[in-house]
Amino acid sequence: xxxxxxxxxxxxxxxxxxxxxxxxxxxxxxxxxxxxxxxxxxxxxxxxxxxxxxxxxxxxxxxxxxxxxxxxxxxxxxxxxxxxxxxxxxxxxxxxxxxxxxxxxxxxxxxxxxxxxxxxxxxxxxxxxxxxxxxxxxxxxxxxxxxxxxxxxxxxxxxxxxxxxxxxxxxxxxxxxxxxxxxxxxxxxxxxxxxxxxxxxxxxxxxxxxxxxxxxxxxxxxxxx
Amino acid sequence: xxxxxxxxxxxxxxxxxxxxxxxxxxxxxxxxxxxxxxxxxxxxxxxxxxxxxxxxxxxxxxxxxxxxxxxxxxxxxxxxxxxxxxxxxxxxxxxxxxxxxxxxxxxxxxxxxxxxxxxxxxxxxxxxxxxxxxxxxxxxxxxxxxxxxxxxxxxxxxxxxxxxxxxxxxxxxxxxxxxxxxxxxxxxxxxxxxxxxxxxxxxxxxxxxxxxxxxxxxx
Numbered sequence: 281x282x283x284x285x286x287x288x289x290x291x292x293x294x295x296x297x298x299x300x301x302x303x304x305x306x307x308x309x310x311x312x313x314x315x316x317x318x319x320x321x322x323x324x325x326x327x328x329x330x331x332x333x334x335x336x337x338x339x340x341x342x343x344x345x346x347x348x349x350x351x352x353x354x355x356x357x358x359x360x361x362x363x364x365x366x367x368x369x370x371x372x373x374x375x376x377x378x379x380x381x382x383x384x385x386x387x388x389x390x391x392x393x394x395x396x397x398x399x400x401x402x403x404x405x406x407x408x409x410x411x412x413x414x415x416x417x418x419x420x421x422x423x424x425x426x427x428x429x430x431x432x433x434x435x436x437x438x439x440x441x442x443x444x445x446x447x448x449x450x451x452x453x454x455x456x457x458x459x460x461x462x463x464x465x466x467x468x469x470x471x472x473x474x475x476x477x478x479x480x481x482x483x484x485x486x487x488x489x490x491x492x493x494x495x496x497x498x499x500x501x502x503x504x505x
Numbered sequence: 506x507x508x509x510x511x512x513x514x515x516x517x518x519x520x521x522x523x524x525x526x527x528x529x530x531x532x533x534x535x536x537x538x539x540x541x542x543x544x545x546x547x548x549x550x551x552x553x554x555x556x557x558x559x560x561x562x563x564x565x566x567x568x569x570x571x572x573x574x575x576x577x578x579x580x581x582x583x584x585x586x587x588x589x590x591x592x593x594x595x596x597x598x599x600x601x602x603x604x605x606x607x608x609x610x611x612x613x614x615x616x617x618x619x620x621x622x623x624x625x626x627x628x629x630x631x632x633x634x635x636x637x638x639x640x641x642x643x644x645x646x647x648x649x650x651x652x653x654x655x656x657x658x659x660x661x662x663x664x665x666x667x668x669x670x671x672x673x674x675x676x677x678x679x680x681x682x683x684x685x686x687x688x689x690x691x692x693x694x695x696x697x698x699x700x701x702x703x704x705x706x707x708x709x710x711x712x713x714x715x716x717x718x719x720x721x722x723x724x
Contacts, residue, residue: 359594
């Protein structure tokens, strides 16, 4: 293995699923990194300079060079540190993995956010829509321990937003968006995830996380009134 | 005889154009099928049940959906000729970032430019020009987004060029006046056979946009 002077720094936010997924990937690969907690309400000069286009976390700085957008960062990590591969080798399987990752970020996440941010009928509609999308994930998990197959992969890492954000908000939102009767496979998959050391290490601590989500929900409700 | 590669597409789609270009860059023989989006074929619905959208690339009967994913797939399956993504991981990440930027920003902004009117259109025009200027700034003085060679970001963006005359006509502005370097880049790309063969006649696209404007009640 080539010895290089590596400097890996992650500009992130402890409660963000997009930031945490990068930490999972780095930890899975055993890449030492410096985590820099960012205040997104008062963005640091480093963040603005590193991601001038979107001005968002996470940003990975590798030897000072910035990479932005969590899915782009995950692929970069996989391309750069080749141990414990995250994406499959086969081009077709990679295409499928990339498809599900986009589906999770562009459809599931966006729709699930409406559950948190809306009230009444709009909230009910968002719950329905989220469940319809999750039924596709449920199907994918039949006969598999992880979305990546036998072991944790790209899609699992991205889908932690379902396991540890969407499903955690149920307590706060007061609606079981992902009930076990409707989604037994997803529940089984979450248990499998929690058995993985890297996951346990990298997800936000539950109590603080719930407090944070509660506070965010309140502020969202105040905005929509 | 059934071809190994089938592309379900819709002729004015700037996303479908990406996949057409990529296949031609690699010299891959494919069957092009134009879909009637008001009456989607059973094959389309079967191959893309989640989104029911074009383009869909079918390779030996297996579907790949999403144009950016298709282009990466094509580059990985046929790696030897005309590489599309850079080999360096950092350059590759930059290329992915910019195609992601195009995917996140272009669609809404360009839609407002030609399919809305009044204040919404003016806002759309401002956003659209800002997006193009950001891209132009990223291009800089390079011949292509990736440098000396035509690649992923060029493929990601060039399809929108056939819609430019329409944006200019219905938005009443000149893109060349705002972004001359980007226009020069587009003309450079058009010199490539894979691009010239994959892009429709802009006049036909203008007609198509006019038809959409009527449909949206903007005309």
